Amino acid sequence: MKIAFLADPLASFKTYKDSTYAMMVEAARRGHAVYAFEQRDMALENGRVTARVSAITLTGDASDWYRAAPAEECDLGQFDAIIQRKDPPFDMEYVYGTYLLELAEKQGARVFNKPSAIRDHNEKLSIAQFSEFTAPTLVSSDETRIRAFQQQHGDIILKPLDGMGGSGIFRVTADGMNLGSIIETLTQQGSRTIMAQRYIPAIVKGDKRILVIGGKPVPFALARIPQNGEVRGNLAAGGVGVAQPLSERDYEIANTLGPKLAARGLLLVGLDVIGENLTEVNVTSPTCFQEITAQTGFHVAAMFVDAVEAAVAQELATDTGD
Template sequence: MKIAFLADPLSSFKIYKDSTFAMMAEAARRGHEVYAFQQRHMALKEGKVTAYVSRIELTGDTDEWYKAAPSEDTSLAAFDAVIQRKDPPFDMEYVYGTYLLQLAEKEGAKVFNKPSAIRDHNEKLAIAQFSQFTAPTLVTSDETRLRDFQAEHGDVILKPLDGMGGAGIFRVKADGLNLGSIIETLTQLGTRTIMAQRYIPDIVKGDKRILLIDGKPVPFCLARIPQAGEVRGNLAAGGTGVAQPLSQRDREIAEALGPELASRGLLLVGLDVIGDYLTEVNVTSPTCFQEITQQTGFQVASMFIDAVEARAGKQG
């Protein structure tokens, strides 16, 4: 197979933990041809979507880990699979990229995750579709509603809808200290919609990342445990990742959501679960492959490439 990865610059990869690198390495190990390009390399001309794509060879070194052949302007439909792995922020440039990929699909390109499904699943708001698994939640830009929510629940979390890596997350306790300032900052004086959730004390046990691959859960999650004095478990915010088997509740959530999300074209999803509650549905570029594999021996990348091979075959 010829597999093209739409990713951030390869020079930015930290290969000891990068999930996209793990995917590439597994694909190459199986003898597939691995290609890479960035979103800025795509173009639509005369109704055709192409990109400057480079075939890459993995060297096995830790520093100079790849060699890239000269790029060629290539139709995305020429590949057996196109893997969307561009990191957020999910801004309008990201959205434009999904439009181009969707047009490429009409030419026969097989894109994972499905571009329209990525657009339809805001990683914060998507939990509203599965409210039976969520803590009390409010989405609004209205200060009065936010103040009423905090007064009702006492200890709450407020966060932007377009953040990543734990950026912009605030906890406000029952005393309401700095609530007005936080609301003004996050909503930009009432002009931006944000999310408020009742605080979940089980965050001290970790913000669990549960991976779904073609609707099936990886049997281990990565519990991202906050450092002292933090409410954010994100690895980017200094959390410590501890792999552990899925709990009964984890499996209940994963098995309820998995088939539905897969049917929508989401081959890879990262569910975030704190305690018994679903907090996010990550669809852009879910991570934690290597941490789970290193700590448990379960080959997450192998499960993913199995799914890509099966899906590309089904669609082809």
């Protein structure tokens, strides 16, 4: 197959931990042709979506890991699969990218995850669709509502709806210290909607990343454990990742959400679970492939490429009426 990855600049990859890199390595190992382009390389002209795409050769040297052929203008429909791996922030530029990819789909491109599904599943707000698995949550820009939520629950977490890597997350304990200042900062004086959640003490044991591929959970989660007094377990915020088998509750959450999300066009999802509670549904560019594989021997990238191959085969069969 010809597989094109829509990603951030390849030179920015930290190959020792990058999940997109692991996907590319596995795809190339199987003999698939690997290509790459950035969102800025796409264009809509005369009703067609094209992109400047480079064929990528992997060198096997993690410190000098690729060679890129000169970019060529390509119709995105010529690839067997396009893997959407652009990192957040999920700003309007990101949204415009999903619109272009959605148009490309109408011209025959197969995109994973499905652009409209990425757009429709805010990584924070999507948990509201599965409230049976969540801690008490408030979404609002209104200071009075947020203060009342803190009064009711005492110890809470406040965070923006478009953050990544743990950025912009605050904990406010029962004394309410600095609550007003935090609300003003996060809501930008009431002009931006944020999320408040009851603090989950189980965070000390880790914020678990559960990967769901093709509707099925990877059997190991990466528990990202906060360090040095932090409330954030995110690896980008200094958390330490420890792989562990899924618990019974983890399986319950993953097996409930997985088939539903897959049916919506989300081939790869990262569920964040603290203790017994679902806290986020990550759909843009879920990570932790390499950490789980290194610690458990379970080849996450192989499971992912299996799912891509199966999805492409299914779409081809549907297109031909087989």
